[in-house]
Amino acid sequence: MAGSSFGTIFKITTWGESHGKALGVVVDGCPAGLELCEADIQAYLDRRKPGTSAITTQRKEDDLVEILSGVFEGRTTGTPISMIVRNTSQISADYGDIATYYRPGHADYTFDQKYGFRDYRGGGRSSGRETIGRVAAGAIACKLLSELGITVRAYTKAIGPIEIDPTAYDDALRLSTPTAMPDAAANEKALAYLAKARENMDSVGGVMECVVDGVPAGLGDPVFEKLDANLAKAIMSIGAVKAVEIGDGVAVSKKKGSENNDAFISNKESCDMTHNPSDDSYNGKACCSFISKATNHAGGILGGISDGSQIVIRAHVKPTPSIYQPQHTVNQQGEEIEIQIKGRHDPIVVPRAVVVMECMTALTVVDALMMNATAKMENLKRIY
């Protein structure tokens, strides 16, 4: 099936293999008139690029993006934006032997079962390099959202048992620590923990969190296209993610309704509003625009629709399956064998996946925003 597209109006299609000639993405449905240049994209790609610290794979790739279409005189034209990143550091020799057996925790076996054979070099399409297209597209989504006052931020919340202290949150660190933890102390502890795991030829898991601020109430649909449902799909589609939470997430199953409900509160007083008694509007807006919530257990989504509060999503990521310890597995002849994986692998997926989560979240929100544009006759009349 055609499984490499995401989104309905703002739709992206990614392509490319780890050791092929290039990877890329086509973004179709981006509105015309958005200022865009390659540097906007490169900034995001640089956050997922390998070889930047001791805790990422030593494969060196500059991952330079080229925009091939859809941008004219510095602005998007409304036509498809095609972007390409050439592979430059393929060392396929490292992967020759994985052609013949199935690495535990990887997709080698399932690809063979599905397609009859596979491009085994570096994992082919199932490699983490597949996310290059997601990030290039997501950079555009982030830029579009920022034009509308919406910001998306993801960071590492935990690495193994080491968690960040939310009260120590420092947004600048999010983009500068090797762990992508926005907490200097936690970052240090996590680096030590990772060094230990690496010594043991092992890998570790972790938790990513993403928050979205500035989303207007009303995005998402009531039934299957709930905003949280689409976020869950978007985030679960990132390789190695095994659980997704919205707001209080798993904790809600042990709570009472009286603890979990978020009381609505009025912001009428705190707003600088002029009341128009003729239509009961405040500064031309319906009154309910001035409503918020005392708490946010719901993570910004009620009944599948954004409620105007901060949207909060968490993803639980499994340890990198490529470990250097000897492992037991089966080869294509069905014989049990012992293997030892070579190649260049991250001891943890999380720090480089954080920007992928940010991008998938942005892509989901942009599409919901565009879907919602025609939810009311009133909106149509504002345009036509």
Added chain:
Amino acid sequence: MAGSSFGTIFKITTWGESHGKALGVVVDGCPAGLELCEADIQAYLDRRKPGTSAITTQRKEDDLVEILSGVFEGRTTGTPISMIVRNTSQISADYGDIATYYRPGHADYTFDQKYGFRDYRGGGRSSGRETIGRVAAGAIACKLLSELGITVRAYTKAIGPIEIDPTAYDDALRLSTPTAMPDAAANEKALAYLAKARENMDSVGGVMECVVDGVPAGLGDPVFEKLDANLAKAIMSIGAVKAVEIGDGVAVSKKKGSENNDAFISNKESCDMTHNPSDDSYNGKACCSFISKATNHAGGILGGISDGSQIVIRAHVKPTPSIYQPQHTVNQQGEEIEIQIKGRHDPIVVPRAVVVMECMTALTVVDALMMNATAKMENLKRIY
């Protein structure tokens, strides 16, 4: 947007409001030649029907389904199957006052923000009755899967802090206990816990689990249409679900790679196979069909594609937001008020939602099965 459809080839479209004339679903893309009658559907609807025990709403609805099209002489014809359930016990008077204010934890406010107004009666489209269409369609998906040797089973894993003992699992209980717990002792404890919560005019959350057996390896796609991504969307789209886990789920974030990887093992010896040396096949199948895993931390999915093991999904469900305690909220005029909710509400969502989870899972698996049918030239040649 058009948000009431689910699936790509096996596609369903649900409709209907809690206090409207009826609810229903159109199932489009069901293969021709499946034996089907109303009793097949009714068995599933009866599992979600209200009024069957002390822990469900006292609204009495028989929820009798009528098949209006797509079935001829006891078999599906390949054309759309339209099913309808008439509402018979609407008592809208109970809901008159919720027209004017926003119930905490409900979608009243977000609907008003999205659409400008809402059918407030019984929650309208955001009511749990919306799932009638999902269950009617899911019953067909389950029947289709069973023809191919695939079974889907969901049950209650926890209610508040009360968890089932997996070693005491009794599948018959799953369909007969009021809690849908497959463990008699846990069911008793949970009923006591629920009685206590009800006394306190409160509600409780819980955990549902769904397992799928018999899924062949190869379903799901590598990137955005990963089987686990689509399951996450399907399950997160059920009202009140706030987290979804696949396999070991949230636990993976604290694990090491050496603990989390599932070793492949060979079933060659244990199979009753005749080896054909000319093409190295066993009973006409490729050798790799006889591979399985020593453990199943992955929950049956590797790289987004089924691996032939049992598929395991868990959902964390928030407490029913409708509680009888006084609550603080805001009305449509933006004024803060105290409210006390009336009407007929379940103290817990989980027991009736279990069959919805089962159905959404079955719908996702059927669609993946049909998508996968054309993944290889070999399959096309088998058909044409």
Added chain:
Amino acid sequence: MAGSSFGTIFKITTWGESHGKALGVVVDGCPAGLELCEADIQAYLDRRKPGTSAITTQRKEDDLVEILSGVFEGRTTGTPISMIVRNTSQISADYGDIATYYRPGHADYTFDQKYGFRDYRGGGRSSGRETIGRVAAGAIACKLLSELGITVRAYTKAIGPIEIDPTAYDDALRLSTPTAMPDAAANEKALAYLAKARENMDSVGGVMECVVDGVPAGLGDPVFEKLDANLAKAIMSIGAVKAVEIGDGVAVSKKKGSENNDAFISNKESCDMTHNPSDDSYNGKACCSFISKATNHAGGILGGISDGSQIVIRAHVKPTPSIYQPQHTVNQQGEEIEIQIKGRHDPIVVPRAVVVMECMTALTVVDALMMNATAKMENLKRIY
């Protein structure tokens, strides 16, 4: 496959068979706040209803529509609108024998080949009654368009060799003549021609035309989702249509560029405009809004995008395949036989199909309108 849905944002799903219990449609994605009642729908259904004149089948069906969801207090709520029409005059006995052989020009054979068997009663899903759902949904699309100043009108342009005189066009006749011809003289001649064909136990073909006025420039997309491409699909999907033309249509293949190009002209002078020199706008609109064309060979679409002129579409419809003359065919055993068709059939498809063409056109335009709403950043900023 799921082939009973049409549209991307304004999406409809039809269901039902000729001799089943009922037929219907679910309209998903209709914006909230549109005034709507059953009478709005019934007016369109009455135009395709059988038994209203000597030139339609004598099957009597009132085709009364019931709205089951999605409308509250006289307005659409934004949730799916489910509509149902019960079958009341099925006389399946007439069709018993067609179970065993293949009627020429019908879909009996192709259904058997596709699905393995078929609901043969009255043609099942391939009956013209399938269009009930299209018309019910199209009535909503027409109402929505009229709110935005867009009108859609279809009529019979020719019946066999009898063509209307465009200079005699009388819009009132379009809805009142039995032929749906907007020209009294042509209507008379066509009725005589039809009477003759009926005497000969034969049927005749014809041409339908549909014009859309008030469509703003900018609808449709440049490549595959061209407005004319989607119109062609919409109209060719009506049973019995064998050709679709846009604007001058087939005539263009014999023309020169100098004859076929439509010169642009300026309406600046004729408009009551106030020029704002600061941004070179006229009454707040860009100047190019005041451009039109001297001729309209293009039929209102350039490069797949509406140009602000009248949209013109024509459909060529084959003669009803059900004729009462003896015919040669093959039965399910593969034996050649002579047959004589019974039942109640229209001698011409066109007069009742005209409203179907109008509805399919409206559905296509509405969806294009909603798709186009987010084509520019400027539009998004107008909404958010």
Added chain:
Amino acid sequence: MAGSSFGTIFKITTWGESHGKALGVVVDGCPAGLELCEADIQAYLDRRKPGTSAITTQRKEDDLVEILSGVFEGRTTGTPISMIVRNTSQISADYGDIATYYRPGHADYTFDQKYGFRDYRGGGRSSGRETIGRVAAGAIACKLLSELGITVRAYTKAIGPIEIDPTAYDDALRLSTPTAMPDAAANEKALAYLAKARENMDSVGGVMECVVDGVPAGLGDPVFEKLDANLAKAIMSIGAVKAVEIGDGVAVSKKKGSENNDAFISNKESCDMTHNPSDDSYNGKACCSFISKATNHAGGILGGISDGSQIVIRAHVKPTPSIYQPQHTVNQQGEEIEIQIKGRHDPIVVPRAVVVMECMTALTVVDALMMNATAKMENLKRIY
């Protein structure tokens, strides 16, 4: 909207502008295991490449394709196939002046209205070069179909008033004459006609025809996804096409049912069949597989589903809108002006569009084939 994708299972996404860096396409959903190399694609691109004869634009482009992903060791892997063609002969200076005014018959005005501005160089996305992606993808579709015994052939049927003589049809000429006419005499006459038009600084229209042989009965769906509906969309989406016919097309509107119905005939006798009386099958096939039609007015499609006969489609193409005669138009300031178009333009679109029609037809048929694969339970059981 995202309008640059075509197909549901076999889905393509094209991108690129006339004078941008490159054009290309991503083919997603191609089954694994199809042998494929760049030469397979190049053969089709060479048929639409400019500069090959006196009747095409003198822009010289080699249009060399590079496959960037989805092929491994000479076979498709089931993952997206990304293909790119670099632009090498852009002479944008020729187009500088069209930035400021609207060429008659072109999409300049409608793009400005839709997007607010446009990449005017060479027509940008609305250029005929957009079809490079369609042809590259269509070449794969053609190869896949040929593996299943299905062949697709398009050719020029008429140029202005010059028509081919069907009895003189010579398939070899189809690929070798500059007009793509499969009739040597007609080709000569058409070349003379074109030379005359060119002398008059004018352009001419024409007719393309495409036939598909070997399609099994059963492809296409009964309602909106009729095979002819999807073909109509596919072909009407080719720039400059203004009418699409299936089978007898426009001629049916003047015919009687008794003339237009195709009688079914049995091929039982002519087949080398062994009858199995136990299940009434012949060589293991249902009897109805041996049914064909005495005539083919229907063009191979009944009720939207292929009937096993040759599929016949015709497209009417307008004269190239770029003519060298002076023309009247309006500039972006809304002022009426006289213009004279420069640049390099074909005097007729048809000869180079023929391969585009062939490719769009193949893409439609492949997708229908894949959609139909799961129409029957029987097929699913053959795969799983």
